[in-house]
Amino acid sequence: MMNKSWLFSLSRWTQSLSKEAKCARAPILHLSKRSSTFKAPTRPDLKTTESETTYAKGRENPMLFCEEYIPPQVQPDWHRNKLKYRLERMDCLRRRKAFNIPEFYPGSIVAVTVADKHAPGKSIRFNGRVLYKDGFGLGCKFALRNVIDGEGIEVVYHLYGPYIQKMEVLHLEKWVDTDLRYLRDADPSYCTIDPDMQPKALPPTSVELELFRERVKLNKSPRWQFQYQKHWPPPYNADFQSHFLEDELIESERFSAMESWRKYDICRHYDVTEMKEEIVAEMKANKSRIEKADSTLKQETS
Amino acid sequence: MLASRQRLFTSTTKSSCCFCEREFHGNKKYAAKRHRTPRPKNVFTPVEPVNAVKRGERFAVRYTDKYGVRSDKFVPVHKLPAPRWSWDYDLTKDNVDFLSEIARNYSENLQTEATNAPLNDELWPVHDWQKDSKRCGAVGIKLGVHPIWFKDGSYCNSTLIQILDCNVVKYFSKEEYNNKTAALLVGAKNASPFYRNEKYAQFCRDAGIPMKAKCFRFLVTENAALKPGTPINAMHFRVGQYVDCLAKSIGYGFQGVMQRWKMAGGHPHAKLWHRRIGSLGAGGKVIKGKKMPGQLGGTYENIRGLKVLRINTKYNVIYVKGRFAGHINQFVKICDTSVGRLQPNTEEEAKRLIGPFPRYIPIDSNEELPEEIYHDSVHRMNDPSIILPSTEK
Numbered sequence: 001m002m003n004k005s006w007l008f009s010l011s012r013w014t015q016s017l018s019k020e021a022k023c024a025r026a027p028i029l030h031l032s033k034r035s036s037t038f039k040a041p042t043r044p045d046l047k048t049t050e051s052e053t054t055y056a057k058g059r060e061n062p063m064l065f066c067e068e069y070i071p072p073q074v075q076p077d078w079h080r081n082k083l084k085y086r087l088e089r090m091d092c093l094r095r096r097k098a099f100n101i102p103e104f105y106p107g108s109i110v111a112v113t114v115a116d117k118h119a120p121g122k123s124i125r126f127n128g129r130v131l132y133k134d135g136f137g138l139g140c141k142f143a144l145r146n147v148i149d150g151e152g153i154e155v156v157y158h159l160y161g162p163y164i165q166k167m168e169v170l171h172l173e174k175w176v177d178t179d180l181r182y183l184r185d186a187d188p189s190y191c192t193i194d195p196d197m198q199p200k201a202l203p204p205t206s207v208e209l210e211l212f213r214e215r216v217k218l219n220k221s222p223r224w225q226f227q228y229q230k231h232w233p234p235p236y237n238a239d240f241q242s243h244f245l246e247d248e249l250i251e252s253e254r255f256s257a258m259e260s261w262r263k264y265d266i267c268r269h270y271d272v273t274e275m276k277e278e279i280v281a282e283m284k285a286n287k288s289r290i291e292k293a294d295s296t297l298k299q300e301t302s
Numbered sequence: 303m304l305a306s307r308q309r310l311f312t313s314t315t316k317s318s319c320c321f322c323e324r325e326f327h328g329n330k331k332y333a334a335k336r337h338r339t340p341r342p343k344n345v346f347t348p349v350e351p352v353n354a355v356k357r358g359e360r361f362a363v364r365y366t367d368k369y370g371v372r373s374d375k376f377v378p379v380h381k382l383p384a385p386r387w388s389w390d391y392d393l394t395k396d397n398v399d400f401l402s403e404i405a406r407n408y409s410e411n412l413q414t415e416a417t418n419a420p421l422n423d424e425l426w427p428v429h430d431w432q433k434d435s436k437r438c439g440a441v442g443i444k445l446g447v448h449p450i451w452f453k454d455g456s457y458c459n460s461t462l463i464q465i466l467d468c469n470v471v472k473y474f475s476k477e478e479y480n481n482k483t484a485a486l487l488v489g490a491k492n493a494s495p496f497y498r499n500e501k502y503a504q505f506c507r508d509a510g511i512p513m514k515a516k517c518f519r520f521l522v523t524e525n526a527a528l529k530p531g532t533p534i535n536a537m538h539f540r541v542g543q544y545v546d547c548l549a550k551s552i553g554y555g556f557q558g559v560m561q562r563w564k565m566a567g568g569h570p571h572a573k574l575w576h577r578r579i580g581s582l583g584a585g586g587k588v589i590k591g592k593k594m595p596g597q598l599g600g601t602y603e604n605i606r607g608l609k610v611l612r613i614n615t616k617y618n619v620i621y622v623k624g625r626f627a628g629h630i631n632q633f634v635k636i637c638d639t640s641v642g643r644l645q646p647n648t649e650e651e652a653k654r655l656i657g658p659f660p661r662y663i664p665i666d667s668n669e670e671l672p673e674e675i676y677h678d679s680v681h682r683m684n685d686p687s688i689i690l691p692s693t694e695k
């Protein structure tokens with residue numbers, strides 16, 4: 001009882017004091033039992049941080065996310081099976097662990113050594129410019145184009161095919177377009193690549209790649225593979241309008257305008273942001289799943 | 303009978319039916335054929351008017367109750383006795399909610415009951431393989447297609463099939479079924495207990511398994527009898543064996559002759575002839591089997607002699623070389639081949655071409671299966687790249 005009344009009067013007195021007075025002359029009241037001068041030691045980092053490479057905006061860690069991990073747009077919903085996508089992505093990760101598939105985009109120059117039973121030495125080396133990279137999962141294919149002795153040659157390879165023994169990126173370039181098949185109708189100098197070309201220095205992954213924004217002039221002859229002027233969207237890196245007269249341009253604009261509504265078509269928009277997070281989380285878990293699954297295999301073979 | 307017929311042929315003034323006294327125009331020569339027997343072919347028992355009340359009718363006078371003599375080939379669909387179009391068509395809302403709640407936890411409850419059962423019934427005896435004995439297969443779901451590479455550098459497209467909740471539903475012995483072969487019903491993919499009719503629901507109840515969404519029949523020899531309720535998983539098949547896949551193809555509906563039979567049709571500048579059949583044949587009649595428009599797809603197609611390349615025991619997935627009919631998530635009937643040159647004649651061949659007979663029984667129950675089983679010729683994705691051996695001397 002005595003203590004309580006003393007405390008009450010004391011608190012009243014401290015409240016009446018001014019702020020400065022409180023700081024200067026306020027008595028030290030050890031009211032809380034928990035305050036002490038003990039300082040907790042710093043927590044040791046038990047996780048060994050590997051050399052984490054930072055990836056810039058347009059480039060991703062291929063072990064976690066790649067364009068070919070995104071499943072194709074399929075309607076209706078019951079025509080897709082998510083288990084199949086998961087199994088296929090696990091196989092992709094297995095291949096990436098066993099073989100280093102370098103990063104490249106349509107427009108870059110790549111050299112590929114491939115196992116071929118009909119070739120002398122049982123392997124062939126071919127280099128060329130990448131025209132497109134298309135497909136989902138293990139079925140992802142890319143095409144290389146090279147002009148040798150005036151003859152244009154295109155070869156299509158599977159990105160995850162185990163017959164690829166070696167893959168080098170000679171010159172890393174990223175064009176705005178993802179489909180460069182119009183280079184067949186353009187100046188052949190873009191696709192003539194020296195078979196003995198030496199690789200150029202690759203920029204590190206923390207640097208953002210600048211897009212290649214030059215415009216390739218297509219040949220004047222009207223025998224194109226595809227009527228580029230009549231279709232929407234027009235390719236960014238191709239310049240074909242200089243060949244046409246004004247009337248023809250107006251007519252071609254009419255054709256392409258008929259299809260330009262597609263950019264407003266919501267149903268065709270494929271929103272990938274949610275899927276990307278799911279895929280990245282899944283691929284992180286796949287690492288341990290693969291180790292678990294393949295450990296039983298090794299026991300069998302050994 | 304004779305007397306009546308004589309009467310028909312002798313009368314010349316009136317042509318009328320002797321049975322129903324109807325007058326008809328036409329040659330009385332045909333009268334006997336037309337009204338030979340008054341026995342009505344289709345006599346339906348009157349249907350209880352339960353459904354009729356819901357539809358707003360008060361008295362059910364069905365088209366099928368009248369006209370006992372009309373041809374039974376054509377009865378319009380809206381006049382047939384109403385089918386049971388949903389399991390809750392005659393229940394009150396409270397009962398429907400109550401039963402749906404049960405259905406939601408139905409399959410899980412059954413499975414937990416089965417595992418906690420104190421008494422396990424005796425398993426049926428297991429017989430050895432003999433020549434010309436057939437075992438049952440499995441029912442699965444088509445997951446999709448992706449490439450598989452071989453060790454010599456070649457490549458093929460393989461379909462993935464998942465064997466999802468596959469159980470034996472019912473066994474019919476030779477005498478019960480037809481006196482030639484025994485039969486096994488195998489079902490896959492759990493569904494609500496009100497999915498199908500009462501007869502099928504009773505089979506599932508006797509076997510102690512949840513109702514299955516799809517059920518296929520396998521003709522089987524008696525030494526391969528399986529007890530209803532036995533689970534079937536991916537180990538029922540062996541890597542390297544050959545397999546038949548039966549599935550319903552994608553349905554395109556009623557299609558014309560260009561889609562269905564790949565006929566050429568008219569040239570682009572034709573004015574009056576575009577997608578037509580063309581000639582119907584010669585000889586004053588249409589040839590039997592003439593290709594004409596009709597139903598395309600939606601039929602069961604059987605592809606034989608597909609090789610099993612890889613098995614995933616964790617998800618019960620089989621990788622099969624080649625492709626077969628059907629869309630993704632379609633039910634597939636998988637069984638051992640019927641191809642003549644791949645039939646086993648000896649026990650050694652049976653171990654290579656056919657899976658374990660009559661089903662997979664693990665030697666040790668605690669043995670952990672490897673998650674992935676590959677065929678010897680298949681290249682595994684975690685191995686290094688293929689390097690072909692040089693043949694230079």
